[in-house]
Amino acid sequence: MKNIHYFLFIAIVMILFTWSCKKDDSSPKHPPVGTNEGEVITSVIVQVSDSAGIWPAQTFKFRDLDGAGGSPPVQFDTIRIPVQTTLLVHLILLDETKLPADTISNDILDEAVDHLFFFEHTGVDIITTYLDSDSNGLPLGLDTKWVTGTAATGTSRIILKHQPGVKDGTITPGATDVDVTFNCELY
Amino acid sequence: MAWLLGSSIQTHAQCNYTITGRVTDKADGTPLEFVAVYLVEMQTGAMSDSTGKYTIEKVCKGTYSVRLSHIGCEPVEKKITVTGNTTINFTLPHSANLLESVDITSYKEPEKLVLMPELSGAALDKTRGSTLAGALSNLPGVTMLKTGSTIEKPVVHGLYGNRVLIFNNGVRLESQQWGSEHAPEVDPFTATKLTVITGAGSVRYGSDAIAGVILADPAPIRDSSGTGGQLDLVGFTNGRGGAVSGMAEHRFKQLMPLAVRLQGTFKRSGNITTPDYYLKNTGMKEYDFSWAATWTKKTYGFELWYSQFNPDLAIFSASHIGNLTDFDNAIHSDVPLETSGFSYTIARPYQHSEHEFFRAGGFISTGKSGKINFSYSRQYDLRQEYDKDLPLNDSLAALNLPELSFEITSHIADVVWSHQDGSAFSGQAGISGQWQGNTFEGRFFIPSYIARTGALFATERWSGENTSAEAGIRYELKDVDVYINTGEEIRNDSYKYGGLSGTLGGSHRFNEQWELLLNLSTAWRAPTVNELYADGLHHGAAAVEKGDITLKEESAINSSIGLTFKPGAASEIGLSLYSSFFSGFIYLQPELPPSVIIQGTFPTFFYRQGDARLIGGDVHATTKLSQHVYVNGKASFLYARNTETDDYLPGIPPGRAEGGLEYHFKDIYGWTNLKAGFTASYISRQTHVPSEADYAPPPPDYLLGSIEAGGLLTINKQTVSVSLSVDNVFNTAYRDYMNRYRYFADEAGRNVVLRLKIPINGQ
DSSP states (O other), X not given: OHHHHHHHHHHHHHHHHHHOOOOOOSOTTSOOOTTSSSOOOOEEEEEEEETTSOSOOEEEEEEOTTOSSSSOOSEEOOEEEOSSOEEEEEEEEEEXXXXXXXXXXXXXXXXXXXXXXXXXXXXXXXXXXXXXXXXXXXXXXXXXXEEEOSSEEEEEEEEEEEOTTTOOSSXXXXXXXXXXXXXXXXX | OHHHHTSOBOSSSOOOEEEEEEEEETXXXXXXXXXXXXXXXXXXXXXXXXXXXXXXXXXXSEEEEEEEEOTTSOOEEEEEEESSSEEEEEEEOOSSTTOOOOEEEEOOOOOOOSOOOEEEHHHHHTTTTSOHHHHHTTSTTEEEEEETTTEXXXXXXXXXGGGEEEEETTEEOOSOTTSTTOOOOOOGGGOSEEEEEETOOXXXXXXXXXXXXXXXXXXXXOOSSEEEEEEEEEEETTTTEEEEEEEEEEEOSSSTTEEEEEEEEEEEEOOOBOSSOBOSSOOEEEEEEEEEEEEXXXXXXXXXXXXXXXXXXXXXXXXXXXSHHHHHHHHTOSSOXXXXXXXXXXXXXXXXXXXEEEEEEEEEEETTTEEEEEEEEXXXXXXXXXXXXXXXXXXXXXXXXXXXXXXXXXXXXEEEEEEEOSSSEEEEEEEEEEEEEEEEEESOSSOEEEEEEEEEEEEEEEEOXXXXXXXEEEEEEEEEEEEXXXXXXXXEEEEEEEEEEEEEEEXXXXXXXXXXXXXXXXXXXXXXXXXXXXXXXXXXXXXXXXXXXXXOOEEEEEEEEEEEEEEETTEEEEEEEEEEEEEEEEEEEEEEEEEEETTEEEEEEEEEEEEEEEEEEEEEEEEESSSSEEEEEEEEEEEEEETTTTEEOSSOOOOEEEEEEEEEOOOXXXXXXXXXXXXEEEEOOOOOOOTTOSSSXXXXXXXXXXXXXXXXXXXXXXXXXXXXXXXXXXXXXXXXTTBGGGGTOXXXXXXXXXXXXXXXXXX
């Protein structure tokens, strides 16, 4: 009987032994390109059109194609818009590390209840109002109306807050997904 | 029994002598726990602790028969004569089959030539349930760097990460130790002894042991036939958690050289609470197991060991921030911006690791005086980091992939020859080689690489009557091949490093009371791949880190001096002073311009290199106020300066002091070693911080109290070690400079911990 005991013991050890040793399937010599599976927002595109249709529509861009770190942004436009005008502003967010580029702003529209854009204008007289809202009736900000004042230069800061489950219409909760400060010129 | 009658009992003589010593295994010198050391004539005795130590007090002058009994062994008796305070060590043939005689050896502690505080026995038992770093922080010179209460890294003399080597059962731990939020992958329940070699160890353990070496050693497998084991149970209130760790081992009666052991640990806890609020998402779960098999003969032996460590650690939600503005909001909020109630759920953000060790090793005696130890080990480490938010893209989110994943596989082989022939000389010489491959998936933080290391070393020691000296030298070569996929091609960068490290030490015992230790050693390390290549946003640190591929080796000259004064059997004062002078110290330096990325503007930290110096000291003292009352105290300080920028080094533990009072009760109702005590710890405010390199000033100083009571309870010959402790007994709200969550939340509040240790012995 005792021998059976020992054999059982050894058998357990052997089973554990064969079960052991996890393997790393990838080879250090064939690394992937960084961020191949993840998701990054690389570009903020600000599409501006005149509500009266007089001033031609324009597009201003921030593009940092390799995401955080690495090279500085490849494109960082100044927002040049006319004075005393009511403008319609539409935002597009892209992940340009993918081919073709992934339109993140579509996903934001799908999850509007968790997201909120903010606009902060400094040194330029622009009044921003929300034109869109989520299913709870709280603003979103992919589409806004900008009413411009007199000629000036300053900055326009665009912030996207990710507020899963905590969105209350204010900037306080959540984490910042986008925070880009464009130079802005009213002429 | 006849000779017992012949012993003399002097009833009128002085009766205030203390007999102390250690009981070790005759075969391999391992400490034997729970050995009853009984003075037959005096009808008194003591139980050895897990370091094998016993102390019998109030012994009269005279000759006694000492009875040693140990579960599973026949009792053994031996005659001793007491004429004063005496240290008597016993060796016991632990195996019933080998039982021949018991040897008595005169007191001679193995000489320590460097400062190497260790934690074992009751002191280690008190820490059961905490992390490796948590346990080690009870030792002088060791503190910890925390990321919440579940991720803790040991800090030795103010340094951590790649500057501290950790050996688990003799195998060098190889994982992603560069990250300050990466805890060492070691189950502390497997260790029965934790040793820290402070400021030395570079020759024997690796030239990169700049701040020190941590050794986590399990107890050797039982040497008597039969089955034994141990069960550890820990329950704690803060986090409503618990840990169960069990070990079973067996030595075969018909096949004495063969023994096997199985061990496993399971640990689980939920959200931690501060005195005022719960910390959202701070739970953890972990399961670990290991097995070992040994075949030991007198002249050779083999051992197989396998272990797995699998933790899932939740990351405090409020610490995961989007950009500097968020960070600023979090710092200026008295309570975390995200709070919750209690939950065991581990939600995003969290980290998942798997660490696996396999070792095959053995020894062969080379004649009478020497032996060759050899070992091969393979380690696999997986680290996956899950960010706070799932990708917006639904198909990506459905995969629920980690945003960052690293896999490291390491192979290490060693051959060491050691000689000790009973003469004044002893020493070791060895060769060591290592191959390591790292791969990643997901977000880029450090590239894939292959690193190879080879080393030769030799140390020689001379031990005289009261003086000992040791010298050693090591040559190590390392080459690293880094592979980066730029999208168009795979670029290969190669680096080669090499150099000598050395150690020189000595000790001198002036008399029974005074002893001096001196050590001088050098160490160096190659820059790590993250220091060379890091390029990206560090979540939670709100910083962009950038590596520098022009970094060279970092080297240090460490010196230490230790002085011990033992005025009596129960009194000791120890003082140690140390310094480290660095050249090419690698550090993170904030520099302009800040990084403009889509999530906002972030400070940019560059890895830079310069000279630095660290000077510190630790002091400890214990004494006995009366037969029942013991007091102890310890204090430490550290002063660290970057001489390149002429500024303080960041992240250096502030000065601290601790005092404790312990009452030893008389044995009662099956209880022995019954003690109760109170400890007060004071941690000062860190005022030596670099100017304008931190987001918030260091938190103020604080005072914490803890109480503890415990003892050994014997019921029907079964001894159980029981301890109950309360940490942060006054539920003080405080923040600690060495916790990365200090920007966001208070430290954990009161925690009541119950620990049971149940040894199991059978045939």
